[in-house]
Amino acid sequence: MAETFGSAAALLSLRSPDHPVVCIRPHLIEERARRVVGAFPGDVLYAVKCNDTPVVLEALWRGGVRHFDTASIGEVRLVKRLLPRASCHFMHPVKSAEAIAEAYHEHGVRRFAFDHEDELAKILAATDNARDLELFLRLAVPGQGSLLSLTGKFGVAGEEGVRLLRRARTVAAAVGLTFHVGSQCLDPEAFARAIAIAAEVAHAAGGVDHLDVGGGFPARYRGDEPPFEAFVRRIQGAVFAHRLDCALQCEPGRLLVADGASVLARVELRRDQALYINDGVYGNLAELKWIGPLFPIRLVRPSGVVTGERAAFDLFGPTCDSIDSMPGPHWIVREVKEGDWLEVGMMGAYSNALRTRFNGFASSEIAILRDPGWYRPQADLAPALAA
Ligand SMILES: Cc1ncc(COP(=O)(O)O)c(C=O)c1O
Structure with a gap:
């Protein structure tokens, strides 16, 4: 204690x-969470990897965060033990079959990310071909504008993305697209560029139910970083311009804590x-x-x-x-x-x-x-x- x-x-x-x-200053985390949840027009998923200390998770909950981007079964277990009413979403594109099965059958996880057809097959097998899955395809997007690039490991592009999304639609209750523009992103245009890529895939595949714009929103290290609200405005503008009619979610880590x-x-x-x-x-x-x-x-x-x-x-x-x-x-x-x-x-x-x-x-x-x-x-x- x-x-x-x-x-x-x-x-x-x-x-x-x-x-x-x-x-740790839980009162500041709670205050920041309240501001971020209030400003974003959709679900705010806290990226647990950023700081999984129990007092941090509890402060986020008090600040109104109800959704958690969990990247391992350890994170799912931790969140559900501390905050039983929280929703966990498994947004790591590569997971073990055991982790998927436990997340689905024991912790109520329904949203899973993937970026390969074998991962999609694994999710289906591990959930006994569940009919209530919400599957998010991770897209590759450029990393310019961020201090820590997250390109190069996950994500598909172009035709392959369209093919996988169409395939997911045949087995899932809902489908979404997700990306990450890189951490400590200082340029709201990076989100607009990524949304343009997502829109192309979405329209070619017949639409999506969800768009997850990932994390990457900057914390105030220098003091001259654009505020979260500027990113939200640019995201909403790009979603409207590209005629994406879907629910939004985001996965901030650094910004919140x-x-x-x-x-x-x-x-x-x-x-x-x-x-x-x-x-x-x-x-x-x-x-x-x-x-x-x-x-x-x-x-x-x-x-x-x-x-x-x-x-x-x-x-x-x-x-x-x-x-x-x-x-x-x-x-x-x-x-x-x-x-x-x-x-x-x-x-x-x-x-x-x-x-x-x-x-x-x-x-x-x-x-x-x-x-x-x-x-x-x-x-x-x-x-x-x-x-
Ligand atoms: C899939 C995913 N979502 C969200 C985040 C959180 O990013 P950030 O702390 O830059 O907001 C990360 C960080 O690595 C990530 O990999």
């Missing part, structure tokens, strides 16, 4: 931890402008490497947040592997020294979900914080861009 504190400084003064702590958690990590050594800290790429901070030095970082001591002139630092994680480095510029108060704590903000997405035990660094402590959180100071942006 995670303990609750008023702030990161209070946690440090009351607990004196010697390992990283993931600090990124600003709902931070990570506290301690400085173990300062070498000039390099800080060696006790969390890193193999722990909670992988995204500092993969999407770069976009994250707000503040210096926290048990007495409070330290402010002052900032300087650019590189960060290094605790393991021996040189992959475990998070090149800057990370803008941190210049006076930072060994024993200080860095609070890395915007760490709700793909943080503790990606953590490993590599090299014996296995801390899994989670705390709940009641403070309002914070965003990256805009003053940081200009030097970060210039560097």
